[in-house]
Amino acid sequence: MRKSSTIFLLLIPIFVMAGIGIGYVLMSKGDDFPLSQSVVALKEAGQGKVIGEESTVTVVYRKGMELKTTTIKTKKYFEPLKQAGAAVSELLNGEHVTDREGMPEGAKLLGLYYGVDRIVYVDISSELKRNFSGDAAGEFLLLKSLYDTITSNIEADDVFLLVNGKEEETLGGHCYIKYPLKKMLTQEVKFNET
Amino acid sequence: MSGTNVCIGAYSINISIANIRHVCYNVRVVTKRYVLSTVLVVVAVVLWQLAAMAMESSNVTLRFSEQTGSFRFVFELPDETWLNQAKVAASYSVIKISLIDSFTIGAPKLPDSIKFSSRDNSIYLNVKNLDNIKVIRLNNPYRLVVDAYVTDYKKPEQSAPPEGKELKQLTIVIDAGHGGNDIGLPVANTKESVLTLSLANELSKMINARSAKAVLIRKDDSSITLAQRITEASKRRISMFLSLHVSEGRYFSVYRTTLPAGSQTIASRYKVDTLQAAYLERSLALAQALETSLKDTFSDVDVYHREMPLPLLSVIAAPAVLIEIPNSSDFLYNAAILKSISEAIYKALASYAKK
Structure with missing residues (x-):
C-alpha cells in the first residue's frame, strides 16, 4: 500500500511537468498565425520560409515630385510580413527599381514587426538618416514611399519608423516621426511644379 | 442823493x-x-x-461684386429723379456715370484692375480690358446697376484678408533650419545650417533696423530639436513665423502647412497641434506675398508654392510659412545675394502687413 502511494506521489509532478510542456508547445504554435497579438519579428527580409513559387510585391518610389507604383517579382514567402520586407528592401536598395530618386545610399532593412496595436514597426539602418539629402518635400516623399510600400503589401493600421532600432524625432529636420506616420502621410499635399 | x-x-x-x-x-x-x-x-x-x-x-453708395468675365457696380441713389436722370457712358476702358447733383460716395474695396475716382457730379471707373457694359435701373431702393464685361478675365485666388497691422507693431519669429550636427543639405560653397543662420541674421538685422521686432530661434550653429523650436516659438506672442531652409534645386519653395481632415472645426483652433487652423488663410496670403516678391527680385529663378504637413508650422498661432532658398552650383551665395533675398522677404512681409 505504502509502495503504490509512493509511486502515485512521484507520478503527480511528472504529469504536471508534462502538462506544462504540452501547453507551452501548443501556445507557441499559436504565435505562427498572421496578425497575432504577440510580436512577430523578421530579422532580415528574405530569411523566411520560401514556399517555392514566385510572387509579386508592390513598391512605391519617388520619381521627381511624384510617387510611382511598380510591381516586382519576388520569392513567395509564407508570412505576409516577409513579403512586405522584400518590397521595402527593394525600395531601399533599388535592385530592380533603378529610376527611384531621393533614397539615402546604403540604408538597409533591419526589421519589420507587428505591434500589439496592429501598427507595423519598420526598422531601417542609420544610413537612412545619415545619408538623407533632401528638402521638406523630399523628406515627405521618402516617408510616404516607405509607408505606401508597406501598406500596399500588408494590412496595417499604421506604420512607425525606427532608425537603427531607435525612435527618432526627424529624418531630415522637417517632418516629425515620433508618432506613427499615417496621420501625417495621408493628408492632401500640393506641389505646384508637378 | x-x-x-x-x-x-x-x-x-x-x-x-x-x-x-x-x-x-x-x-x-x-x-x-x-x-x-x-x-x-x-x-x-x-x-x-x-x-x-x-x-x-446726395449720399450715393457703391456696391461691387465680381463674376466670371464681368464686374457688377450697383449705385444706390437718393431718389427717382437721380435714378432717371443718371447718364452712363463707356469709352475704351472708362465708364462715366453722370449724376444730377454733387454727392458723397462710399466705395468698397475694388480689385487692382479697377480704378475708381469721382469729380464734380460724375463717377469714373477705369476697368482694365473693358469690352462692353449693360445698364439696369431698379426701384425700391433706387439703384443704378452697371455690368462691365471684360476680356482676358482672371479671377484672383480668394484669400482671407490678413490682419490690418503696420509692420512696426509686429513680432516676426525667424527659425533658421537645422544646426549643429544636423548640417542639412550640402550647398555649393557652404552647408544648409550655416546658410540659413546667415540669412536669418541678415533678415533680422534688416527688420530690427527698420521697424518691426525680429526674434531668432537659433542664434548660433548649435543643434536644436523640432520640439525645442516649438517651445521657443510658443514663449511669445507672434505676428508672423518664418522657417528658413534650402531646397533641392535651383528654385525657391514657399510652404504652407496642411492639417489633418477635421481640423477646421472651432475646437481644433484650441488644440495645441492644430493651432494653425485659424491662420491657414492668412498663411496662404503671406506665402503668396513672398512668392510674388521673390519672383520680382529673382526673375530667372523658379518660385514654387507647396503645401504639406509641417509640424513646426502646425503649432504656430500666427501666419506661418517655410521658405526654401535655391541650392545650385550656379547660384553661389555671398553677402549681396543674402541681402537681396532678405530684401525680397522684407518687402513681402511689409506688403502682407499693409493689407
Whole structure:
C-alpha cells in the first residue's frame, strides 16, 4: 500500500511537468498565425520560409515630385510580413527599381514587426538618416514611399519608423516621426511644379 | 442823493428817476442780447438741419461684386429723379456715370484692375480690358446697376484678408533650419545650417533696423530639436513665423502647412497641434506675398508654392510659412545675394502687413 502511494506521489509532478510542456508547445504554435497579438519579428527580409513559387510585391518610389507604383517579382514567402520586407528592401536598395530618386545610399532593412496595436514597426539602418539629402518635400516623399510600400503589401493600421532600432524625432529636420506616420502621410499635399 | 428811501426789512432801496432810468437801460441791453443770441442759435440750427438734409439727399453708395468675365457696380441713389436722370457712358476702358447733383460716395474695396475716382457730379471707373457694359435701373431702393464685361478675365485666388497691422507693431519669429550636427543639405560653397543662420541674421538685422521686432530661434550653429523650436516659438506672442531652409534645386519653395481632415472645426483652433487652423488663410496670403516678391527680385529663378504637413508650422498661432532658398552650383551665395533675398522677404512681409 505504502509502495503504490509512493509511486502515485512521484507520478503527480511528472504529469504536471508534462502538462506544462504540452501547453507551452501548443501556445507557441499559436504565435505562427498572421496578425497575432504577440510580436512577430523578421530579422532580415528574405530569411523566411520560401514556399517555392514566385510572387509579386508592390513598391512605391519617388520619381521627381511624384510617387510611382511598380510591381516586382519576388520569392513567395509564407508570412505576409516577409513579403512586405522584400518590397521595402527593394525600395531601399533599388535592385530592380533603378529610376527611384531621393533614397539615402546604403540604408538597409533591419526589421519589420507587428505591434500589439496592429501598427507595423519598420526598422531601417542609420544610413537612412545619415545619408538623407533632401528638402521638406523630399523628406515627405521618402516617408510616404516607405509607408505606401508597406501598406500596399500588408494590412496595417499604421506604420512607425525606427532608425537603427531607435525612435527618432526627424529624418531630415522637417517632418516629425515620433508618432506613427499615417496621420501625417495621408493628408492632401500640393506641389505646384508637378 | 435825491429821491425816496423805501425800507423792506433790513434792506433800504433808494427810488429816484436816475435809478429807474438806469434799471430800464440794463433791462433793454439784456433783452437785446438775449434776443440776438436766441436768433443766432435758431439760425444755426436751421442751417445745420438744411445741411444735414442736403447731405442725406446726395449720399450715393457703391456696391461691387465680381463674376466670371464681368464686374457688377450697383449705385444706390437718393431718389427717382437721380435714378432717371443718371447718364452712363463707356469709352475704351472708362465708364462715366453722370449724376444730377454733387454727392458723397462710399466705395468698397475694388480689385487692382479697377480704378475708381469721382469729380464734380460724375463717377469714373477705369476697368482694365473693358469690352462692353449693360445698364439696369431698379426701384425700391433706387439703384443704378452697371455690368462691365471684360476680356482676358482672371479671377484672383480668394484669400482671407490678413490682419490690418503696420509692420512696426509686429513680432516676426525667424527659425533658421537645422544646426549643429544636423548640417542639412550640402550647398555649393557652404552647408544648409550655416546658410540659413546667415540669412536669418541678415533678415533680422534688416527688420530690427527698420521697424518691426525680429526674434531668432537659433542664434548660433548649435543643434536644436523640432520640439525645442516649438517651445521657443510658443514663449511669445507672434505676428508672423518664418522657417528658413534650402531646397533641392535651383528654385525657391514657399510652404504652407496642411492639417489633418477635421481640423477646421472651432475646437481644433484650441488644440495645441492644430493651432494653425485659424491662420491657414492668412498663411496662404503671406506665402503668396513672398512668392510674388521673390519672383520680382529673382526673375530667372523658379518660385514654387507647396503645401504639406509641417509640424513646426502646425503649432504656430500666427501666419506661418517655410521658405526654401535655391541650392545650385550656379547660384553661389555671398553677402549681396543674402541681402537681396532678405530684401525680397522684407518687402513681402511689409506688403502682407499693409493689407
